[in-house]
Amino acid sequence: MRVLVVEDDADLRFAVAAALRGEGLAVDEAADLPAADEALFVTAYDCAVFDRMLPSGDAVDFVHGLRRAGHSVPVLFLTARDTVADRVEGFAVGGDDYLVKPFAVPELAARVHSLCRRATTLRPPxxxxxxxxxxxxxxxxxxxxxxxxxxxxxxxxxxxxxxxxxxxxxxxxxxxxxxxxxxxxxxxxxxxxxxxxxxxxxxxxxxxxxxxxxxxxxxxxxxxxxxx
Structure with missing residues (x-):
């Protein structure tokens, strides 16, 4: 399964990507929304992990645009914004999961695996x-x-x-x-x-x-x- 990780913090991006690679996933990295847009245009991903607040904009708005354009890649938001309203907003625009920082890497990996499976054709477990x-x-x-x-x-x-x-x-x-x-x-x-x-x-x-x-x-x- 192939995953896109979008995070502007280089250390966190490296840590998340390394952890997911350790789980057997193929991982591409992007530091901002323009790079993410290009990656999604050229590659079919099974899941995308977005830091919500990026210097280039709010990933919620970006994902909303993806959904309006018909893009169905499962999305997990990583964010320090932990209010119920923030989580609801993330789901409302088409996000599939929402994980608040700080998070446990094993939990992130499990959630990404779940979203990757959801992206495939339904089949028996x-x-x-x-x-x-x-x-x-x-x-x-x-x-x-x-x-x-x-x-x-x-x-x-x-x-x-x-x-x-x-x-x-x-x-x-x-x-x-x-x-x-x-x-x-x-x-x-x-x-x-x-x-x-x-x-x-x-x-x-x-x-x-x-x-x-x-x-x-x-x-x-x-x-x-x-x-x-």
Whole structure:
């Protein structure tokens, strides 16, 4: 999942972005509303986190404009303004969540994950493919009843494949959703991670290579070439 963090305080922005990356999310950063506007124009985000009061304006007004333009990205406001009227105003313009500073980073991460899930097509909280079970709420994966130890990034990639099961997911889509602008698109980060993920999931293979495109999560097939 890919998240945009809009915060003018460089130290806080870095801390929030680092914490969310530690949760396996891809994070882009913007220091003001013009930069946020440009980022939202060129990238499809699963969630956006806005500091409410920025030197370039009130993020509430900016989000109101986004909603009037038909932009549906889930938004979480971070703010020191903690009155009921402030919270109501944030929701009234189209905000989806509101977290008052100071906040606990684990709570922020949990709220962002919840909004990211809300942004995807509705699906059961537990998905099953052959004997593979993916619990997106608990962020756990079992195969044959055995709990697998996945990194947050491995889970993120598997979750994307699961949301589009039986479909070919382009490598570029995985880069866009699971890595941020710091990633080098021509590197082999996707191939390395998928190889690690396959080893942990085990045989018979469920992640299939679609040559020239990317990968597909599907039941095992005879003569599968997914490990090549």
């Amino acid at each position: 537990v998905q099953r493919f052959a004997d593979l079970e993916i619990d997106t709420a608990r962020r756990q994966v079992h195969r044959g009843g055995v709990l697998l130890s996945l990194t947050r990034k491995e889970f993120a990639v598997l979750e994307i494949l699961a949301t589009r099961a039986d479909q070919a997911v382009p490598r570029t889509d995985l880069i866009e959703k699971c890595w941020d602008e710091m990633a080098e698109p021509n590197s082999n980060v996707v191939e390395v991670l998928v190889s690690q993920l396959r080893r942990k999931i085990g045989d018979p293979p469920l992640i299939h290579t679609v040559r020239g495109i990317g990968y597909r999560l599907a039941p095992p097939t005879a003569g599968d070439s997914s490990r090549r």
